[in-house]
Amino acid sequence: MYNAIVGQSGGPTAAINATLAGVITAAVESPNIGTLFGAQNGIEGILDNRMLDLGKMFEKDDGSIDLLKLTPAAALGSCRIKLPAIDDKEKSDVYRRIFDRLKENNIGYFFYIGGNDSMDTVDKLSALAEDYGAGYMRFIGVPKTIDNDICETDHTPGYGSAAKYIAATMQSILYDCAVYTVKSVTIVEIMGRDSGWLTCSAAVPRLNGMAPDYVYLPEVPFSTDKFVSDIKKAHKIHPNVVVAVSEGIRFADGRYVGESNQNGATDVFGHKYLAGAGKTLEMIVKNEIGCKVRSFDLSLPQRCASFALSQTDIDESFGVGRFAVEAAIDGESGVFITYVRHESPYRVTYKPIKIDKVANRVKQVPSDFINAEGNNVTDACIDYIVPLISGQPKIEYLNGIPAHYKIK
Numbered sequence: 082m083y084n085a086i087v088g089q090s091g092g093p094t095a096a097i098n099a100t101l102a103g104v105i106t107a108a109v110e111s112p113n114i115g116t117l118f119g120a121q122n123g124i125e126g127i128l129d130n131r132m133l134d135l136g137k138m139f140e141k142d143d144g145s146i147d148l149l150k151l152t153p154a155a156a157l158g159s160c161r162i163k164l165p166a167i168d169d170k171e172k173s174d175v176y177r178r179i180f181d182r183l184k185e186n187n188i189g190y191f192f193y194i195g196g197n198d199s200m201d202t203v204d205k206l207s208a209l210a211e212d213y214g215a216g217y218m219r220f221i222g223v224p225k226t227i228d229n230d231i232c233e234t235d236h237t238p239g240y241g242s243a244a245k246y247i248a249a250t251m252q253s254i255l256y257d258c259a260v261y262t263v264k265s266v267t268i269v270e271i272m273g274r275d276s277g278w279l280t281c282s283a284a285v286p287r288l289n290g291m292a293p294d295y296v297y298l299p300e301v302p303f304s305t306d307k308f309v310s311d312i313k314k315a316h317k318i319h320p321n322v323v324v325a326v327s328e329g330i331r332f333a334d335g336r337y338v339g340e341s342n343q344n345g346a347t348d349v350f351g352h353k354y355l356a357g358a359g360k361t362l363e364m365i366v367k368n369e370i371g372c373k374v375r376s377f378d379l380s381l382p383q384r385c386a387s388f389a390l391s392q393t394d395i396d397e398s399f400g401v402g403r404f405a406v407e408a409a410i411d412g413e414s415g416v417f418i419t420y421v422r423h424e425s426p427y428r429v430t431y432k433p434i435k436i437d438k439v440a441n442r443v444k445q446v447p448s449d450f451i452n453a454e455g456n457n458v459t460d461a462c463i464d465y466i467v468p469l470i471s472g473q474p475k476i477e478y479l480n481g482i483p484a485h486y487k488i489k
Contacts, residue, residue: 082113083189083217085406086132088120089225090195090202091161093154094239095246095385096398097225098486100194101157102150103402104223108190109136113410118186119488123160123193124202127182128175133157133488148486150399151474153385156488163198164205179206180213190219190409194402196226196237200417200440207415207436219414222436223405227384229278232444233434234419238401239384241394241469244282246386247271248470250379251293251325252286258321259291266312266322266366268376270359272383273327275299276445279383282466283325284458293325300445301455302333308362309369311456316372328358328378338362387483392472397429404431427468 087104089097101119108117119133120126139145149156165175183191193203200222207220227243229236251269258267271280277298284296294315297303315322330338339357359376366374397420405418408431416433417440423430450462477484 082115084116084187085114085190086118086188087192088123089155089157089159090123090199094227095153095242096239096394098152098156099150099395099398100402102146103399105139107403107406119157122158124162125160152485153387167205180215192221194223194225204436204440219409221405221409222417230276230443232439232442235422238398241391243383245391245470246389247282248285251283255291264320265373268324268359268362270378274329275443277327280325280327281458281462293323295324295456296458297326297330299327299329303330303338390474391470392474408433
């Protein structure tokens with residue numbers, strides 16, 4: 082009987098621990114799995130031999146799993162490590178160390194919860210297993226990202242809760258701005274480097290009678306002249322213009338709009354650290370229109386706002402963790418677990434696909450979700466989002482704020 086290991090990688094979300102809870106529940110219940118280890122800080126924990134016995138930690142039915150499901154961030158800790166190319170012989174030592182560690186702990190099942198870049202890790206380990214005498218190991222990529230930009234899946238765990246937070250926050254901003262008669266522009270910057278899925282959710286309050294005037298996405302080349310024209314047009318209708326903008330909006334030549342407000346630093350995957358699109362647009366309004374203007378970035382709360390959880394998101398995230406374990410036991414390896422959407426009524430089922438179909442690829446907002454002018458989203462886009470943000474879990478509170486589970 083082989084043991085299993087699970088790790089978390091990439092940016093935290095409000096639902097990643099629900100997926101971890103699903104993996105733990107299924108692995109502990111399975112007669113085919115011995116010990117379930119948790120790798121602290123993902124692949125870093127494997128390299129440093131920092132592993133926890135999760136089976137022992139959660140063997141009692143004391144409510145810990147239920148609390149873990151509603152705990153944001155990454156209970157095991159995360160990392161951002163890009164493994165070397167599999168044909169880079171000079172750096173092959175890292176793979177030897179990883180596989181040695183897995184074999185030392187009798188690991189037969191490897192679960193990695195993460196986004197696009199994290200799936201690169203699963204893809205490489207799966208491809209090299211045979212070379213390192215570990216052909217019996219099964220590698221499963223489990224989805225996670227608020228960005229909703231993983232290919233081949235209808236949506237991703239974490240997106241629904243982040244979208245719910247953004248939609249609710251935007252609705253509050255709209256009501257706040259609507260009380261004044263002074264001509265103004267409020268610009269709300271939302272996460273989204275290469276795709277605008279999160280920014281799309283800012284339009285959901287349209288269903289309740291309030292909506293931002295414009296929604297600008299990375300999928301549409303940004304034009305300063307068009308932006309100024311849009312603002313002037315909206316001002317003819319009402320004094321308080323509210324705009325939602327993705328941090329990753331670009332000009333037609335590929336430059337980020339907020340590039341002048343960035344330091345040029347990049348992460349290990351070559352991604353620039355983004356911020357500043359809203360501030361750039363604020364200066365454009367100040368210089369070209371001259372009215373009262375302010376911009377702000379919703380920043381980190383988008384990822385881990387546990388008070389704005391989507392019940393649908395939590396249920397599906399837990400379910401995909403369980404399914405990942407079942408798929409591995411059934412013999413799947415080198416796969417990624419996707420969401421398959423069904424309507425009337427809305428529900429999802431899970432499906433394993435080869436991981437090379439998703440690793441290092443980005444799913445963008447489709448053209449039929451963007452209006453003809455490229456400055457807003459369609460009703461079809463909102464219809465897509467609403468089921469994903471539905472429902473509110475019963476949250477346990479401690480001293481007036483949500484209670485969370487902390488792995489020690």
